[in-house]
Amino acid sequence: MTRRRTYTVLALCLALVAGGVVAGVWWTHRWKGAVTVLGNWTGGDRDRFRTQVLDPFEREHRIRVIYQGSSAESQVLAADVEAGTPPDVVIMPGPGELAAYAAADRLKPLDGLFDPDDYADMWAPRVAGGVHWVPVKADLKSMVWHPGALAEDDVARIARNPREWCLAMESGATSGWPGTDWVEDVLLQQAGWEVYQKWATGDLSWTDPRVREAWTTWGDLVGAGDVRRVGPALRAGFQDPWGGPEAACDDERLEHQATFVRDGEHWTAARGQYVHSRTVVPGARAGAPAWEVSADLAAMLRDTPEARALIRHLADPATAQLGFTANRSVPGGAYDDDRTTTRIDATLRGRGTMRCWDASDAMPPAMRDAFHRAVLRYLAEPRQLGEQLAVLDRVRNRQTIPWLPPVCGSG
Known part of the structure; x- marks a missing residue:
């Protein structure tokens, strides 16, 4: 056997082994499906989101989350939508861009996936005939x-x-x-x-x-x-x-x-x-x-069972909080009990504050x-x-x- 044929056979064997490993991972986890997510969190923010929010979701639902973080999120999303390959879920800072996608009929309504009474009207308003986003993190x-x-x-x-x-x-x-x-x-x-x-x-x-x-x-x-x-x-x-x-x-x-x-x-x-x-x-x-105020908002571009499950998880008051929240059903004990934190939380969620x-x-x-x-x-x-x-x-x-x-x- 020549050296070239030896290398070819070795490469094929390695490819088969790698494929087996991937298949084994999927079989071991018994994934029921997958959901793609585009966000602007990178570095430590991405790691915290993965560890505190996405990993528990994967363990509970057996749904694999494929997350992409980009500091040029707007440009990435626009290109993906134009190409006909949008992510299932997007998490964006602020409602203006999402309102534009909702007006273009690009977003799927979230009605029935969370209780809008958990939020003041400004956080999750009705736009283009429905509620199209839910706050994940508030500032x-x-x-x-x-x-x-x-x-x-x-x-x-x-x-x-x-x-x-x-x-x-x-x-x-x-x-x-x-x-x-x-x-x-x-x-x-x-x-x-x-x-x-x-x-x-x-x-x-x-x-x-x-x-x-x-x-x-x-x-x-x-x-x-x-x-x-x-x-x-x-x-x-x-x-x-x-x-x-x-x-x-x-x-x-x-x-x-x-x-x-x-x-x-x-x-x-x-x-x-x-x-x-x-x-x-x-x-x-x-x-x-x-x-x-500002917030990172989750919206759904593809209505799949996996995407719906993730939206429910992100809006669930029991889900770990990445920072402050606008969800009034999250107990106050979710935060450290110090004076500064208490003041910020009361301003973000209290009634009567403009x-x-x-x-x-x-x-x-x-x-x-x-x-x-x-x-x-x-x-x-x-x-x-x-x-x-x-x-x-x-x-x-x-x-x-x-x-x-x-x-x-x-x-």
């Missing part, structure tokens, strides 16, 4: 984090100094969203939730003086146009602006960011606490506070993406704000897909 925004050693009374005082703000805009295909969070929140605190809702649902011009004031207020707070600050801020990743080769933050004491940062290395070491953002926003309204979707997450995808780009340009060149707002208004007027229904609620 509270409108928060300014500060070291625990810094008195709350001092936060507003030092907030007027741009050098006190940690600022990081880089997020791959979605770079800029920490800046859109800022502009949205300033508008919410200065103009109130009614004006915010008109703007977030496409009924208020980007050139409105109240919208423009929100931009300039943010720019003044963080030092827009200051090349010493803007360059590092544009390059630094939002997940860890305090470390790594592109670190933008060092001794800054304030950060405008959502609940997820409290578990990061920096704010854990600093024993981070938070105040409501209206504490630092010039011209903020008095009265009951309004909060921005909560508004992160506006960019609620906007049609083209509007959202233009908003992301505009904040990056504004940071670098604030004198061109008028031109940027005019561009954004043209994008608003070109939208043909339905905007999300009301984005605020206190139920």
Whole structure:
């Protein structure tokens, strides 16, 4: 036998063995089926989702979960849908893009798969004739984090100094969203939730003086146009602006960011606490506070028994929580019993609290993406704000897909 034939036979044997191993794995687990999932969680977030949520589902239902995580989730999903090979289930941050897919009849209704009374209406509204998504993980925004050693009374005082703000805009295909969070929140605190809702649902011009004031207020707070600050801020990743080769933050004491940062290395070491953002926003309204919120939402693109089982599992109050939840049937004991956690949970799930979707997450995808780009340009060149707002208004007027229904609620 020649050496080439020997290698060929060996390769065939190895292929047969590998195939047997795969078949053996499937037989050992006695899988009843499989479900494909697309999400934006990668790295440690993906691992926690796998360990805490998906592995228990697989053990209980004998359904294999094939998960794909991507920081360019929107682009991956659009390509898969166009090719006719969408995932069974998608988990996306925010409802705007999902509302567009629902309007195009791409999403399957989730009616009957979970109890909508477990959620305030804003979290799981009826869109395109049915409920098309369910929150998997919720985050509270409108928060300014500060070291625990810094008195709350001092936060507003030092907030007027741009050098006190940690600022990081880089997020791959979605770079800029920490800046859109800022502009949205300033508008919410200065103009109130009614004006915010008109703007977030496409009924208020980007050139409105109240919208423009929100931009300039943010720019003044963080030092827009200051090349010493803007360059590092544009390059630094939002997940860890305090470390790594592109670190933008060092001794800054304030950060405008959502609940997820409290578990990061920096704010854990600093024993981070938070105040409501209206504490630092010039011209903020008095009265009951309004909060921005966001969530990762699960939707179904292919109606299969396996996909339905996974949606039920994700909405089940007994399923492990990856962070905070909007599900009112999840017992309070699901979280660590500390004061900060209790405050955040009460704000996300309590009745009578005004909560508004992160506006960019609620906007049609083209509007959202233009908003992301505009904040990056504004940071670098604030004198061109008028031109940027005019561009954004043209994008608003070109939208043909339905905007999300009301984005605020206190139920």
